[in-house]
Amino acid sequence: MELTVVGSGTAAPEPERVCSAFFITAGGTRVLVDCGPGAVHHLARFTLPWQRLDHLVISHFHNDHIGDLPMLMFALKWGLEQRRTAPLSVWAPPGIQGLLAGMAGIFGDHVTDPGFPLHVHEIAPGHDGPLGRGLSLAATATPHTDHSLALRFQARRAGTIGYTGDTGPSHDVALFLAGVDLLIAECSFPDDLAMDSHLTPSSLAGMAHTARPGRLMVSHVYPQLDRHDVAALIAAAGWDGPVVRAKDGMALRVPFTEGP
Ligand SMILES: [Zn+2]
Numbered sequence: 001m002e003l004t005v006v007g008s009g010t011a012a013p014e015p016e017r018v019c020s021a022f023f024i025t026a027g028g029t030r031v032l033v034d035c036g037p038g039a040v041h042h043l044a045r046f047t048l049p050w051q052r053l054d055h056l057v058i059s060h061f062h063n064d065h066i067g068d069l070p071m072l073m074f075a076l077k078w079g080l081e082q083r084r085t086a087p088l089s090v091w092a093p094p095g096i097q098g099l100l101a102g103m104a105g106i107f108g109d110h111v112t113d114p115g116f117p118l119h120v121h122e123i124a125p126g127h128d129g130p131l132g133r134g135l136s137l138a139a140t141a142t143p144h145t146d147h148s149l150a151l152r153f154q155a156r157r158a159g160t161i162g163y164t165g166d167t168g169p170s171h172d173v174a175l176f177l178a179g180v181d182l183l184i185a186e187c188s189f190p191d192d193l194a195m196d197s198h199l200t201p202s203s204l205a206g207m208a209h210t211a212r213p214g215r216l217m218v219s220h221v222y223p224q225l226d227r228h229d230v231a232a233l234i235a236a237a238g239w240d241g242p243v244v245r246a247k248d249g250m251a252l253r254v255p256f257t258e259g260p
């Protein structure tokens with residue numbers, strides 16, 4: 001599997017980061033995970049094959065995770081030199097059908113009728129099934145919104161990528177993500193701004209201690225925390241495994257064969 005960080009930001013605009021989005025390829029299957037504002041242009045900037053996207057997976061419906069969804073559909077309908085015929089599958093929490101209909105009402109029919117087959121799947125906590133061609137997707141609930149999900153991508157040949165989405169501290173979410181090769185985790189705020197719906201270095205270290213990922217990638221870091229050395233704070237809070245701070249454009253092969 002290959003992962004490219006498309007967007008590692010938050011609700012706070014930053015010059016070098018756009019909002020949450022990650023691109024996974026495995027066995028010829030191309031998946032975009034979340035589609036926050038700015039994601040579509042970063043797909044092009046990092047020369048990712050957005051034109052041939054097979055699946056869009058959404059963790060939850062906050063603006064910083066879905067804001068570019070109408071733009072993605074607009075690009076796939078009107079931004080291609082050759083009309084697309086291949087289907088696109090959307091996997092998202094319950095409510096996605098109504099959300100897409102609402103977006104179509106504002107932005108236009110391209111959201112729900114892009115000129116190629118659009119297969120929309122609602123995924124609830126406990127979902128575990130194939131995405132196609134040797135890649136599967138599992139989901140569990142996170143303490144963040146009523147429908148927010150953590151996700152787990154498993155390649156048949158080798159490799160697992162976990163994604164906390166947005167979450168508060170949760171032992172159950174940590175157990176769901178146990179043993180993944182790469183865990184993409186949110187870490188929103190410093191410990192002195194801890195809350196039930198987001199993670200801090202200490203709460204993420206605790207979850208990592210339970211999940212024991214091969215590597216921890218920290219994303220979705222608000223400026224209040226990002227002015228500190230996040231990896232050092234997570235290590236000081238008790239997580240002794242490798243930590244990498246996500247950057248837009250960063251690409252990793254999973255399972256790992258070399259640095260960083
Ligand atoms: Zn959120």
Ligand SMILES: [Zn+2]
Nearest residue numbers: 062064065166
């Ligand atoms: Zn968020």
